[in-house]
Amino acid sequence: MRIQSRRVVLTGIGVITPIGNGVETVTAHLREGRHGLAPVDLLGNPNIPVKLAGTIKGFEVGSASYRDWSWPSEYEIPRETVRSLAPHGVYALCAGQQALQNAGLAPSDVAEKTDTGLFCASAGSAMLLHHNLAQMHAVRGERGNPMGLVSSISGTLNFNLAAFFRITGAVSGFVSACASSSHALGYACDEIRLGRLNRVLVVGAEDVNAESLLPFLAMRALSSGSVPEQASRPFDVARDGFVGAGGAVAVVLEDEDTALARGASPYAELAGWGQSADGYSVASPLPEGTGLRLAMERALADASESAGSVGYVNAHATSTPQGDRAEAIALQSLFGSTGVPISSTKGLTGHPLSMAGVMEVALCALSMRGGFIPGNPHLANADPVCAGLNLPRETTFSAPRVVLSNSSGFGGSNVCLVLRGLDR
Amino acid sequence: MTDSPKKLPARYSQKAQEAYGRFLGSNDLSGVADIVLEAVLDYLPSTTASQAPAPQSTEELRDDLRLMEDLGFDSLAVAELVFFLEEIFPVTINNVEIVSVRTLGDLRQFVDTKLRESTARPEA
Numbered sequence: 001m002r003i004q005s006r007r008v009v010l011t012g013i014g015v016i017t018p019i020g021n022g023v024e025t026v027t028a029h030l031r032e033g034r035h036g037l038a039p040v041d042l043l044g045n046p047n048i049p050v051k052l053a054g055t056i057k058g059f060e061v062g063s064a065s066y067r068d069w070s071w072p073s074e075y076e077i078p079r080e081t082v083r084s085l086a087p088h089g090v091y092a093l094c095a096g097q098q099a100l101q102n103a104g105l106a107p108s109d110v111a112e113k114t115d116t117g118l119f120c121a122s123a124g125s126a127m128l129l130h131h132n133l134a135q136m137h138a139v140r141g142e143r144g145n146p147m148g149l150v151s152s153i154s155g156t157l158n159f160n161l162a163a164f165f166r167i168t169g170a171v172s173g174f175v176s177a178c179a180s181s182s183h184a185l186g187y188a189c190d191e192i193r194l195g196r197l198n199r200v201l202v203v204g205a206e207d208v209n210a211e212s213l214l215p216f217l218a219m220r221a222l223s224s225g226s227v228p229e230q231a232s233r234p235f236d237v238a239r240d241g242f243v244g245a246g247g248a249v250a251v252v253l254e255d256e257d258t259a260l261a262r263g264a265s266p267y268a269e270l271a272g273w274g275q276s277a278d279g280y281s282v283a284s285p286l287p288e289g290t291g292l293r294l295a296m297e298r299a300l301a302d303a304s305e306s307a308g309s310v311g312y313v314n315a316h317a318t319s320t321p322q323g324d325r326a327e328a329i330a331l332q333s334l335f336g337s338t339g340v341p342i343s344s345t346k347g348l349t350g351h352p353l354s355m356a357g358v359m360e361v362a363l364c365a366l367s368m369r370g371g372f373i374p375g376n377p378h379l380a381n382a383d384p385v386c387a388g389l390n391l392p393r394e395t396t397f398s399a400p401r402v403v404l405s406n407s408s409g410f411g412g413s414n415v416c417l418v419l420r421g422l423d424r
Numbered sequence: 425m426t427d428s429p430k431k432l433p434a435r436y437s438q439k440a441q442e443a444y445g446r447f448l449g450s451n452d453l454s455g456v457a458d459i460v461l462e463a464v465l466d467y468l469p470s471t472t473a474s475q476a477p478a479p480q481s482t483e484e485l486r487d488d489l490r491l492m493e494d495l496g497f498d499s500l501a502v503a504e505l506v507f508f509l510e511e512i513f514p515v516t517i518n519n520v521e522i523v524s525v526r527t528l529g530d531l532r533q534f535v536d537t538k539l540r541e542s543t544a545r546p547e548a
Contacts, residue, residue: 065433067435067466078469078471079467079469080469080471080501083500083501084500142516144507145504146503146504146507147500
C-alpha cells in the first residue's frame with residue numbers, strides 16, 4: 001500500500017568523509033573519481049594484513065581522552081558537549097552543523113521545534129567502550145568515567161546530537177548494520193509523509209580505528225590490498241574484500257511545502273523507499289540477491305516508478321566477493337538489458353558501515369545537482385557475473401531523473417531509496 | 425588503582441607538574457591546591473551559570489566561587505572532575521561527600537583532608 005501523502009525533499013547536506021569535508025570538495029572528488037583511502041597503522045602491528053582505510057582528514061580523535069582531540073576551527077564544539085562524544089560524534093556534530101547551514105537553516109530554526117526530529121545511525125564506539133570497561137575492571141568496578149556510557153554505546157549519536165541541537169520533535173537510532181542509515185532515511189521519510197514531522201535531520205557516522213575495523217578482518221571481510229586503486233574495487237573479478245571507512249554525513253529532509261515556504265532549494269525529492277529481509281544468514285546475502293531485488297521493487301512501487309525510468313543506481317557493492325555477486329544478480333534480474341548506469345562509490349570512499357546509506361544518498365544528490373553520474377574508476381576487469389550490467393568506469397555527464405541507492409546489512413537487511421529530480 | 429601511569433596531562437602547567445611530582449615522591453601536600461585549581465579550570469564549562477566571562481586562569485578561581493551556581497558546572501561535570509581527582513590522587517569520593525562540596529574552598533579543603541587521611545595510612 002502506497003502512502004498517499006506529502007512529498008519529502010532533501011534540502012541540506014553535511015559531509016565529513018574520506019573524500020573530503022564539505023560539499024564542494026566531496027562533489028569535486030566524486031566527479032573526478034579521486035579516492036580517499038590512506039595507509040593505516042593499526043595497533044602498531046605490521047603483521048595485520050589491513051593496510052588501508054577510508055580515513056578522515058583534518059581531525060585528531062584517535063585518543064581515548066577527548067582532551068587530546070582537535071577538529072577544524074570552523075566548527076564550534078563546547079567542552080560540555082565534547083566530553084560525552086565518541087570520535088564519530090565529533091565528525092557528526094560538524095556534519096550536522098554543515099547540513100543545517102547548507103539547508104539555509106539557523107540553529108534556532110531546529111532548536112525546540114516540535115515539528116523537527118533527529119534520526120541517527122552508528123555502531124557506537126567500540127574503542128571507547130573497550131577503554132572504559134578495561135578501566136572499570138582495573139579498579140574492580142569501584143569507579144568509572146561518568147561519560148563512559150553515553151559516549152560509547154550504540155545510540156551515542158542520538159543522545160548527544162539531540163541535546164546539542166535541542167531536538168524536541170523525535171529522536172531515535174537505527175541498528176541494522178550497513179543498512180542502518182538507509183533505514184533512518186526511510187523512516188524519516190515516512191514520518192514526514194504521515195504528517196508527524198515537517199523536518200528530520202538524518203545522521204550516520206562511524207569511528208575509523210583499529211576497534212571499528214579489525215573485527216571485520218576476523219570475519220575475512222576486509223581487503224588486504226595496499227594499493228588503493230586495487231583494494232577497493234567493487235564488481236571487479238579480483239576484489240578481495242572491502243576497505244573500512246568512517247566519518248559522518250548529515251542530511252536534512254523536509255516536507256516540500258515547508259521547505260518551499262521558507263525559500264529552500266531542494267537537491268531532490270526522496271520519492272520513496274523499500275525494505276526486505278533475506279531470512280537466510282547472519283552475515284551473507286542470499287546468493288541470488290532476491291532479498292535486495294524485493295527491496296528495490298518495493299522502493300520503485302512506493303515512488304510510483306518503474307525499472308525502466310531509473311537513470312542511475314548507486315549500488316551497495318562493497319568489494320566483497322559474495323555481496324557484490326548477489327547484488328549484480330539482483331540488478332540483472334530487475335534491470336535486464338536496460339543499460340542503466342550502475343556504480344559503487346565505495347571504490348572511492350571505502351565502506352563506512354552504518355553511515356553508508358546516508359552518505360550514498362548525499363553523494364547521489366550532489367551528483368544530481370552537479371549533472372553527472374559517478375563511475376567505477378577502480379574497476380579493471382568486471383566479474384563475469386556482472387555480464388550485461390552497464391558499469392561505466394568514467395564519470396558520465398548527464399542528469400538522471402530517478403536514482404536508486406541500495407544498502408544491505410548483516411542478517412539480510414535490505415533497503416533501497418529512490419531520489420527523484422525536481423521539475424523546476 | 426588503575427594500571428595507567430601516574431602523571432598529569434601535558435597541558436597542565438610546569439608548576440602543577442612539579443607539585444604532583446613532589447606529592448608522588450614524598451607525599452608533599454603543599455602544591456595539591458594548585459593541582460586541584462588547574463583541574464577545575466580544565467573541566468570548567470565554556471559558559472558560566474551567571475553568564476559572566478568564564479575564568480581564564482587559576483588566579484581568578486577565588487575560594488568563595490560556587491562550582492554550580494557561579495562557574496556553571498552541572499552534576500556530570502562535577503562527576504567528571506571528581507573522577508579525575510580520584511584517578512590522580514589515592515582518594516575515593518562518594519556521592520554524599522560530593523554534595524557537601526559547594527565552593528572551590530570546600531573542594532580544596534576536602535581534597536586536602538582526604539589526602540591527609542590516606543597518606544597517614546602506612547599502606548597508602
